[in-house]
Amino acid sequence: MSTSSDSRAGPPVRVAVGRAALFLAFWLMSAGYQPADLPVGLLAAAAATWASLRLLPPTATRLRLSSLIMFSLHFFRQSVISGIEVARIACDPRLPLRAGFVVYRCRLRSAGERGVFCALSSLLPGTLPTGTNEDGDLLIHCLDVTRPVVASLTEEETLFTRVLRHD
Amino acid sequence: MNTAIDIFTVVAICAGAAFFMAGSVGLLRFPDSLTRLHALTKADNLGLGLIVLGLLPQADSLLGGLKLVAVWLLVQLASATVAQLIAQALRHRGRGT
Amino acid sequence: MTEFLLGAAGFVLLTVAIGLIRVLGGPGNVDRTMAVQLLGTGGIAALLLVAAATGVRGAEDVALGLALLAAFASVAFVNSAAPEDDREAGRANE
Numbered sequence: 001m002s003t004s005s006d007s008r009a010g011p012p013v014r015v016a017v018g019r020a021a022l023f024l025a026f027w028l029m030s031a032g033y034q035p036a037d038l039p040v041g042l043l044a045a046a047a048a049t050w051a052s053l054r055l056l057p058p059t060a061t062r063l064r065l066s067s068l069i070m071f072s073l074h075f076f077r078q079s080v081i082s083g084i085e086v087a088r089i090a091c092d093p094r095l096p097l098r099a100g101f102v103v104y105r106c107r108l109r110s111a112g113e114r115g116v117f118c119a120l121s122s123l124l125p126g127t128l129p130t131g132t133n134e135d136g137d138l139l140i141h142c143l144d145v146t147r148p149v150v151a152s153l154t155e156e157e158t159l160f161t162r163v164l165r166h167d
Numbered sequence: 168m169n170t171a172i173d174i175f176t177v178v179a180i181c182a183g184a185a186f187f188m189a190g191s192v193g194l195l196r197f198p199d200s201l202t203r204l205h206a207l208t209k210a211d212n213l214g215l216g217l218i219v220l221g222l223l224p225q226a227d228s229l230l231g232g233l234k235l236v237a238v239w240l241l242v243q244l245a246s247a248t249v250a251q252l253i254a255q256a257l258r259h260r261g262r263g264t
Numbered sequence: 265m266t267e268f269l270l271g272a273a274g275f276v277l278l279t280v281a282i283g284l285i286r287v288l289g290g291p292g293n294v295d296r297t298m299a300v301q302l303l304g305t306g307g308i309a310a311l312l313l314v315a316a317a318t319g320v321r322g323a324e325d326v327a328l329g330l331a332l333l334a335a336f337a338s339v340a341f342v343n344s345a346a347p348e349d350d351r352e353a354g355r356a357n358e
Contacts, residue, residue, distance in 0.1 A: 026237070029230060029233050029234065029237065030234065030237070030325065030328060032230070079209075079212065079213070080213060080216075082209045082213075083186055083209045083210050083212060083213025083214070083216075084213070085209075086189070086190075086193060086205055086206050086209040086210045087185075087186055087189030087190070087193070087210050087213075089193070090189050090190070090192045090193030090196060090197070090206055090210065091189055091192055095196060095197075097197065097198070097202060099199070099201070099202050118251050119244075119247040119248050119251060120247065122208065122247050122250045122251045122254070123208070123209065123212065123243070123246075123247050123250075125209075126205070128201065128204060128205055128208075128250060128251065128254050129251045129254065130201070130251065130254040130255050130257070130258040131251070131254070131255035131258060131259075139258065141201045141202075141205075141254060141258070143202060143205055173265060176265075177268060180268075180269070180272050180313070181272070183272075183276075183309065184272050184275050184276055184279075187275075187276050187279045187280070187306055187309065188275075188279045190279070190283065191279040191280070191282045191283040191286075194282075194283045194286045194287060194302075195282070195283075195286050200291075200292075200294070200295045200298075203286075203287070203295075203298065204298060207283070207287075207298055207301055207302055207305075208301065211301075211302070211305040211306060212305065214276075214305070214306075214309060215305050215306075215308065215309045218272075218276075218309045218312065218313065219312065222312055222313070222316050225265075225316050226316075227319075231324070234324050234325075234328065235312065235324070237328065238308060238312065238324070238327050238328050238331055241328065241331040241332065241335070242304065242305055242308060242331045242334075244335075245304065245331060245332075245334060245335030245338075246301060246304070246305065248335065248339070249301060249335060249338040249339060249342070250301070252338070252339060252342045253294060253297050253298065253301070253338070253342055255342075256294045256297075256342045257294050257295070260292060260294060
C-alpha cells in the first residue's frame with residue numbers, strides 16, 4: 001500500500017509538523033496536562049506522526065475549508081435522516097424492505113478518495129457499499145432499490161469532489 | 168435554567184435510547200445479514216450521537232465535553248470504515264444473497 | 265438525574281444484549297463480527313452514561329479506548345475471515 005508512495009520525495013516538513021501538533025493536542029485532551037507526563041505525550045505524538053506519514057503519505061490534494069464545512073453540515077443531516085429511516089423501517093409492522101444491489105460507476109479514480117467516499121456513503125440513507133465488481137464499479141447494497149439511489153449518490157459525489165482541491 | 172438543561176438532556180438521551188432499541192428491533196426483524204448491518208450501523212450511530220448530545224451540557228468541564236465529542240467522532244469514523252468492510256466480506260461469502 | 269442516567273445505561277445495555285443474541289446466532293463468522301460493532305456503539309453509550317451518572321473520571325477514557333479497539337478488532341477480524349482468493353481479488357481491483 002505504501003510501497004508505491006515511498007518513491008515520492010521525503011514528506012514535506014510542514015505536513016509532519018502539522019500532524020504532530022494535532023496528535024499532541026489530542027493526547028493533551030485525552031490525558032490532561034501534567035508537566036511530568038509531557039515526555040510521554042511527545043513520544044506518543046512522534047510515534048503517531050511516524051505511523052500516519054507511513055500509512056497516509058502527504059499528497060497534492062488539499063481540502064477546501066468552506067466546501068468542507070458545507071459538506072459536513074449536509075453529511076451530518078443526511079446521516080440523521082439515515083438513522084431515522086432505518087428505525088422507521090424496522091418498527092413498521094409491514095417491514096417495507098426492497099433490498100438489493102445497485103451498480104454505481106464512481107468517478108473518483110484515486111483509491112484513497114474512493115475509500116473516503118465509500119466510508120461516507122455507508123452512513124447515508126439506505127446505502128451500503130460492498131466493494132467493487134470486475135469492472136471497477138461500486139456495488140451498493142440498498143434497503144430500497146426503487147429509490148433513485150444512483151442519482152442521489154451522484155449528487156453526493158459531486159459535493160464531495162468540490163471539497164478536494166488538486167494542486 | 169438548570170431545569171431546562173436537564174429536560175434537554177432527558178429528551179436527547181431518551182431519543183438516543185429509542186434509536187438503540189430500533190436498531191435491535193431491526194437486527195431481530197431484518198431477513199438477511201446485509202440489511203441487518205444497515206440497522207446496526209445507522210440506527211445505533213444516531214443513538215450514540217443523541218446520547219452524546221444529551222450528555223454534553225452535563226459535562227463538568229470543556230475538556231470533558233471535548234472528550235465526549237472525540238469518542239463520538241471515533242465511533243463514527245470506525246463504523247463507517249468497518250461497515251463497508253463487513254459488507255464486502257458478507258457479499259464475497261454469499262455472492263449476492 | 266443520576267437515577268435517570270443509570271436507567272438509560274441499563275436500557276441501552278438491554279437492547280445491546282437483545283441484538284447480541286441475534287448477531288451471535290450467525291450464520292457465519294462474518295455475521296458475528298457485527299457483535300463487535302454492536303458492543304462498540306452500545307457499550308460506549310452505556311459507559312458514557314454511567315460515567316456521567318457516577319462522576320468516575322476514568323470511565324470516559326475507557327470509552328475512548330473501547331472505540332479504538334472495536335475498530336481495530338473488526339478490521340483485523342474481517343481481514344482474517346475473508347478467504348484468501350477474495351482478498352487477492354480485492355487487491356487486484358485497486
